[in-house]
Amino acid sequence: MKIIIIGGGVVGCAIARQLSRYEADITLLEGGVDVAEGASKANSAIVHAGFDAKPGTMKAKLNVDGAKMYPRLCQEVGAPYGQPGAMVLAFLPEERATIETLYQQGIENGVEELRIIERDEILQLEPNTNPNVQCALLVPTSGLTSPYELTYALADHAAVNGVTFIMNAFVSQVRKEDGRFVLETTKGEMQADLIVNCAGIGSGELHNQLSDRKVKLIPRKGEYYLLDHVQPLLFTRTMFQCPSKMGKGVLVSPTLHGNTILGPSAEDVEDASDVATTAQALAMVNERSRMTWPGLNLRNVITTFAGIRAHEENGDFIIGAVEGCPGAYETVGVESPGLSAAPAIAELLVGQIASENQLSEKMEWKPAPVRNKPFYAMTLEERVEAVKENADYGAIVCRCEQVTEAEIRAAIRRPVGATTIDGVKRRTRAGMGRCQGGFCSPRVLEILAEELGIDPTQVTKGGGNSQLLVSTIAQAMGKGDA
């Protein structure tokens, strides 16, 4: 059976990995240059405990189930995970009711260890919190991951179990012809017996091509600030504010790499590819973050970024078989808490696919490839051994994050390897530090060209026409063949 998964976000890759346990010919098509190019690369990186979603919804069930799967999944595939906990802060008297509602919802959804705490305890646990805080929901089971690193790890695991990944294959049309699916893609026409639509913000359009029951996805933009890890972490937990109808409000959170993240804003936009940041939204994030953290200092900002969430107008995930179109399955409207829910979505949907299509489990399902510890996290003794084994560990390419040539080459050679500067950056952290690639990008570019066997002028930042170099100096001076 030929299965095509459309979309290489965290959900598509989790499904690819789960499906790779079964006997089938599986291909994943990704419209971008790499996996984790859409919402999976630009979100808050929180593994939500599950108190936020309305009880009885898909969101509530899959969030709580997914969050509980995280520690083991991350260990199995080699992705970062931590559970520092979270708080939802109430600053106004009327917000106490919201905190109580969230507490009740959490209990109903099956979230454990929840507690409402008062000002003194909040300030004792998180002394940098705005002292005007009234009360908070304490969420010890709230976790963190690195969404793109998880996606890469899931993709690698799927790939070593036979899933084929095709990048730059954007699916524009899908139809059923003589019992098979025909997909029009930017890499030509393809056919499959079974399809799984995980196309993120594009999933609504594909759904509507297959089903008479139309859905509408609204691209909702969220903008963030990221602070360098030279800024000492002032909060050990993810600090939420009371949610509004536009989302969970602005959070201040540590990341697993010691950075501080602020955001997101929430603005419905027309263009789903619009990930430009705006002065207004960033000013709002700045202002609202100060509510949680009055001492906020933007001096250590290293970057700002925006991500697009696929908001379904009825507000819930649509997961399962496409009604009236046998052989088509889908995950539509997967916005927050989609990252938290992804493992549970994969388990649920692949379980359904396997039973409805009598897929048989493989005799042998290979474990995820083992990757070396990052150089920056190694002890001195480990470094001594690493460079003895592979001299490329002796060349520090990214001085800010201490990323070595060995790791950059390994990132490019992974089963689903990096092909761009951004792909290397997200896999290794080269260029993620305080100089933002100023020093290392020329060398990373050189290594990419060498490993991929292409000319330096063909290397891109993030696919498409994002080349860093336009020509040689000889060509620019009017010599040569440009």
Add this chain to the structure above:
Amino acid sequence: MLSNELKQQVQYVDVLVIGAGPAGMAAAIAAREAGVENLLVLEREEHMGGILRQCIHNGFGLHRFKEELTGPEYAQRDIDKVQELGIEVRCGTTVLSVDEHRFVTAISKEKGVQLFEAGAVVLAMGCRERPRGALGTPGSRCAGVYSAGTAQKFVNLEGYMPGKRVVILGSGDIGLIMARRMTLQGAKVLACVEIMPYSGGLNRNIVQCLEDYDIPLLLSHTVVDIEGKDRLSGITIAEVDEKRNPIPGTEQHFDCDTLLLSVGLIPENELTQQAGVELSPATQGAVVDDNLQTSKEGIFACGNVLHVHDLVDFVSAESFRAGKAAAAYVQGKKRQGRFVEMKDGNGVRGVVPQRLMIPEGETEPVQVMFRPAAVYENATVVLTAGGKEIMRQRKRIFTPGEMAELTLKPEAIRQIESDTVTVDILA
């Protein structure tokens, strides 16, 4: 704690210099000339010379060599001297850590992990450019936005053009130099945009890099939007008010594929911080005494890692003093005396040195440097100690674009009775 096996690998070095740019080379040369035999220089790049390697324009060396050299030529003079003196330099070697006891770890492809215990350490790691993120400029994160120095490296050292139609944000010297470089090598530079009401670069560069090529310099303007899906397609600039906020209605759009940023340099002090050395918020470099010694005994700092200079000639001069002082330190030549604090006063930012020793014995002249906080014409710099004026010097102009330098003479130093000396610019 080191394992016994690793302990045996620790190499003792009298003076260890981190960095073989102009600062590190000068410090090493001075240390050797002062008699230090056991001397080692560690350089992360594959070649000596530091940033001068990519500064292929002329204008270096007028003070030190009394002739006008290009960056590579200036560097080569020091490289030749380093080689002539037989100083060991390990290139391709990155220092991973320095601690307050001067235990240093480094790594290279050839030698793997290397451990050192140093009698004295000279920090000469240079500086880095402020990146886009630090500006908070909104817009697309497309390709085509580079710091000017990164673009300079692509063009001058690797032979590639990062773009064809260029706007430059910031009028620091690197930005100005790159405006001319990109023009000469075949690109079109549309404008140089500066948020301040004055340029941070030298007049000479404004004339010879912008005016010569009819490139407009737009003062009190900044970039307010960056557009482009994959690669930069255009930018929007706007005029700013006195508080540097964009003024609505003054927007102008440029179609361009490249934005080069020349918006400031920051001393590269991550190792310095690891060693627990006190840093100055004004210079973002170490707090040093007149011997260029930091708050940690035996650790010295010089060049752009200490404070960002405009002229390499001054980097070399400062670093010779640091190398000489490091040599004296390991040779046990201890100075006796009391310390006074040097403080930034009116119109003055980042006085170096921040601490001055009033020695018991013979007093030597001390070089004092600082950056004016604004433009002052026909002004006087005055040094005051406990209400008593100890020195004054008049100048046609003070500008933030040019580091001010003065020599504090022994007779002035001997007049200091208080614990602090304040440096003020009086209009």
Add this chain to the structure above:
Amino acid sequence: MERQITCINCPVGCRLQVTIENGQVTRVEGHGCKRGETYAHQECIAPARMVTAAVPVADRNIPVSVKTRTPIPKEKIFACMKQLAVLSLKAPVYMGDVVLSDVCDTGVDVIATKTVE
């Protein structure tokens, strides 16, 4: 003819008003010191610039940097770059080597400022 130029001798950057008659500077105003006057004469009558460039070297992936040994007339900068563009340099090139002699009939040589082996 009247010309406005900026003096480059020091950071003051005096704006100089220069009067030129029959190819001679007859009047300089706005200069704060003697050096401004000298600069005005030189810049208005025979402006000259040192030209530096990165030039490709055949079969090498790094360019060689070059300079004119002395300044050349300002109006010949682009002509000089054109001549450099059509050069076919072969490694090794040593610092100080003449890569192009008498560029644009100026009598000035272009020399390498680094070594590419």
